Amino acid sequence: MKTLKRDAEKVLSQLSDLPGKPVIAKSNLSIQIPVRFLEIDLAKIGSTTFIYGLFPIILETGEYAVMNVTAYWELGKAVVDKVTVNESEYYNFHFKAGDVVFRTKDLIKRSALVFSALKEFIFNGKIPWYVSYEDLGKFLDTAVKYTGTRAEIIPSVTEFMAAYIARDKTNRIKFLRETAKTKEDFNKNLAWVPMKSVFWSAPGTVNKIAGAYFQDGVVSAIVNPSEKTEKIESILRV
Numbered sequence: 001m002k003t004l005k006r007d008a009e010k011v012l013s014q015l016s017d018l019p020g021k022p023v024i025a026k027s028n029l030s031i032q033i034p035v036r037f038l039e040i041d042l043a044k045i046g047s048t049t050f051i052y053g054l055f056p057i058i059l060e061t062g063e064y065a066v067m068n069v070t071a072y073w074e075l076g077k078a079v080v081d082k083v084t085v086n087e088s089e090y091y092n093f094h095f096k097a098g099d100v101v102f103r104t105k106d107l108i109k110r111s112a113l114v115f116s117a118l119k120e121f122i123f124n125g126k127i128p129w130y131v132s133y134e135d136l137g138k139f140l141d142t143a144v145k146y147t148g149t150r151a152e153i154i155p156s157v158t159e160f161m162a163a164y165i166a167r168d169k170t171n172r173i174k175f176l177r178e179t180a181k182t183k184e185d186f187n188k189n190l191a192w193v194p195m196k197s198v199f200w201s202a203p204g205t206v207n208k209i210a211g212a213y214f215q216d217g218v219v220s221a222i223v224n225p226s227e228k229t230e231k232i233e234s235i236l237r238v
Helices: 008-012 111-125 132-137 145-147 155-165 182-191 205-210 214-223 232-236
Strands: 027-035 049-059 065-075 080-083 088-095 099-103 167-168 171-175 188-194
Touching: 008 049, 008 065, 049 111, 065 111, 065 145, 111 145, 111 155, 132 155, 155 167, 182 188
Parallel strands: none
Antiparallel strands: 027 049, 027 088, 049 065, 065 099, 080 088, 167 171, 167 188
8 A cells, every 4th residue: 555644634625515415525535444344343345334433535646534423424336446554454445536425414314333332342452453542442432422322432442441451562561651751652553452352452461361261370370470560369368
């Protein structure tokens, strides 16, 4: 994939914004989503196409912007192909100048999107290439407004979850927030781990081996031994 530059202002300038009208492309552009989105009910492709609102809009000139809304967007007719980015497959929806990109600016509410997105991004740690540390910390900010969920969404909790699974790619046991000194460090050293992973996410030896994934926990305890005694370990030793 060619080098891209994030520039929301440039991308927005290439999309029409007339009240009550479809959104039209002013120049050639594409929208990209992981192929996995179809498998986990975050996209539907057919006579009508709906995609979960965390995706990049990429201009032919290399600028891109990231949509980050917890809702379904209805796309216009597009030429679709597949590409591989960082060993993961993505669908590209290609639009030419004058094509309808979004059939409507009215979003489709589905409360289940909150749980599907949480499972995919946080618990499974499957983060698309275009999602930054800041993006993930805000990915549920619009959930109450656009999904109609009755769950209470606390922004600080979402930010904590993003911070918890963001690790230093040179040592994924280390939290990136502790090792990164500059914004450039965040961009250069960011790696994601699944929150459900016993190997990467369970603190302390007891936590690693006491759960359902005993084999993974033992391997993690051997490879990454605890540097301090957890409170539960102190209690068990009494």
